[in-house]
Amino acid sequence: MPVNRVTNFSTLFNFRDVGGYAGLDGRSVRWQRLYRSDSPHRLAGADQTAFTALAVRTVIDLRRPTEVARDGRIPDCGGLAYQHIHPKHQQWDEIPYEERLGVARYLADRYRDLAESGAAGLAQALGVIADHDSAPVVVHCVAGKDRTGVVCALTLSLLGVSDADIATDYALSSAAAERFNAYLREHLPEHAAAPKAYHASPAEAMLLFLSELRQRHGSVERYLLGAGLEPAQVTALRAHLLSS
Numbered sequence: 001m002p003v004n005r006v007t008n009f010s011t012l013f014n015f016r017d018v019g020g021y022a023g024l025d026g027r028s029v030r031w032q033r034l035y036r037s038d039s040p041h042r043l044a045g046a047d048q049t050a051f052t053a054l055a056v057r058t059v060i061d062l063r064r065p066t067e068v069a070r071d072g073r074i075p076d077c078g079g080l081a082y083q084h085i086h087p088k089h090q091q092w093d094e095i096p097y098e099e100r101l102g103v104a105r106y107l108a109d110r111y112r113d114l115a116e117s118g119a120a121g122l123a124q125a126l127g128v129i130a131d132h133d134s135a136p137v138v139v140h141c142v143a144g145k146d147r148t149g150v151v152c153a154l155t156l157s158l159l160g161v162s163d164a165d166i167a168t169d170y171a172l173s174s175a176a177a178e179r180f181n182a183y184l185r186e187h188l189p190e191h192a193a194a195p196k197a198y199h200a201s202p203a204e205a206m207l208l209f210l211s212e213l214r215q216r217h218g219s220v221e222r223y224l225l226g227a228g229l230e231p232a233q234v235t236a237l238r239a240h241l242l243s244s
Helices: 045-053 065-071 103-117 119-130 147-158 163-171 173-187 203-217 220-227 231-241
Strands: 034-037 058-061 081-084 137-140
Touching (some): 103 119, 103 147, 103 203, 119 220, 119 231, 137 147, 147 163, 147 203, 147 220, 163 203, 220 231
Parallel strands (some): 058 081, 058 137
16 A cells, blocks of 8 residues: 555645545455546646656546646656546536535535536546556546546446545545645636635535435446446446456
8 A cells, every 4th residue: 555645746736546445345446546636737847757657548637628728738748648538517607606505515516517417528537447458547627626526436436435435535635725726826816716615625515416416316337327338347447446
C-alpha cells in the first residue's frame, strides 16, 4: 500500500489514487490503476517529470470544449492516449445557488442533472476505465471534484465500494480547495469569486447523489447499462481494478 494516497505537485492541487478501498467479495481496489485530478494542463518541470514517472497511459478529460480551449490540454508526457469526453450538462451559473437549500443539496442536484443529461458521456468514460490496456488512467475536469467525482463514484460503486468510502474519497477534495482557490485568485480571479458550493465537497452531497440515483434507476449498474455501458465492460472493470 502506498504511504500516501495523495501525490503532491506544485501545479496540481487535487491529484490522488483511488485504490485501496474494500470492494466486492473481500477484494480491494488496486492501487496505481486509476487516478483522479484537477486539470493537468499546468504540468511543467519537476511536476511533469514526477507525473511521467507514474507511467500513466490514458488521460480522460471531462471538461467542456470551451474549457479545453481556454486552458489547453495536458502537455506531452511520453505518448499518452488522450480522451476528451464531455458529458453534457447545464452551466452551473444558470442555476443560482440558494443558501436555504445548503451546499450538499445543491451539489447533489447538479450531479443528478449531470447523470441524466450526460449519461452517454459518463458511460463512455467508464468504458475507457474498464479497458485493461488503458491503465493507468487519470480522469480529470477543472477542479477534479464534480465531474471527476461522479465518474470515480460510479466506478467505485461498480467495484463494490461502500457509499461511505466513496463519499470519504470524494470529500478529500476539500483539502485541496484552499490551494486551488489561491491559484484561482492569482490567475483566474473571476472563478475564485464563485459561490462556495463551487469549491466545496461535503460527503453528504455524494451520499445523496448515490442514494437518489438508485431510487431512480434501481442500482448504479442498471443506470450505467442503460446509459450504454456493456455488461462485458462491467466484468472487465472488475477484473483489472480489483485485487485477485
